[in-house]
Amino acid sequence: MKIPWLVASTTALACFNAQAAGFMFGISHNFGGDTGVTFKILSTDRRNRPVVAAGVSFFPGEGRRIGLDVGVGYNFRQTTVTIGRDLVMERFQVAWGIASRRCPPAQAAPPASPPGFEDSGFFDSSF
Numbered sequence: 001m002k003i004p005w006l007v008a009s010t011t012a013l014a015c016f017n018a019q020a021a022g023f024m025f026g027i028s029h030n031f032g033g034d035t036g037v038t039f040k041i042l043s044t045d046r047r048n049r050p051v052v053a054a055g056v057s058f059f060p061g062e063g064r065r066i067g068l069d070v071g072v073g074y075n076f077r078q079t080t081v082t083i084g085r086d087l088v089m090e091r092f093q094v095a096w097g098i099a100s101r102r103c104p105p106a107q108a109a110p111p112a113s114p115p116g117f118e119d120s121g122f123f124d125s126s127f
Contacts, residue, residue: 026097
């Protein structure tokens with residue numbers, strides 16, 4: 001049963017566009033009592049957009065376990081929240097964290113206009 005989930009999560013990671021992918025670092029909680037630290041790859045780094053996420057979580061409690069998860073979420077202005085399934089521990093998970101954000105595009109400066117005929121120095125005002 002774990003093999004199809006592992007294949008699905010690997011496929012999800014491979015389908016992300018590297019130029020538009022975002023990253024999240026935060027806290028995860030598996031329903032059932034485990035709370036840990038998580039690192040996720042997000043399908044986009046744009047603000048105020050839904051995302052698909054895949055990641056790894058470290059639970060420092062008893063046994064120091066590591067989980068792999070896939071899920072969906074939403075990129076807010078500065079944070080991301082995801083809901084998904086931990087495939088190793090076979091539990092549902094909610095996560096919240098700080099995510100990378102795409103900076104808004106810089107405003108392009110207007111093109112410099114060529115100097116006019118009067119400004120070219122052809123006419124000299126000393127005459």
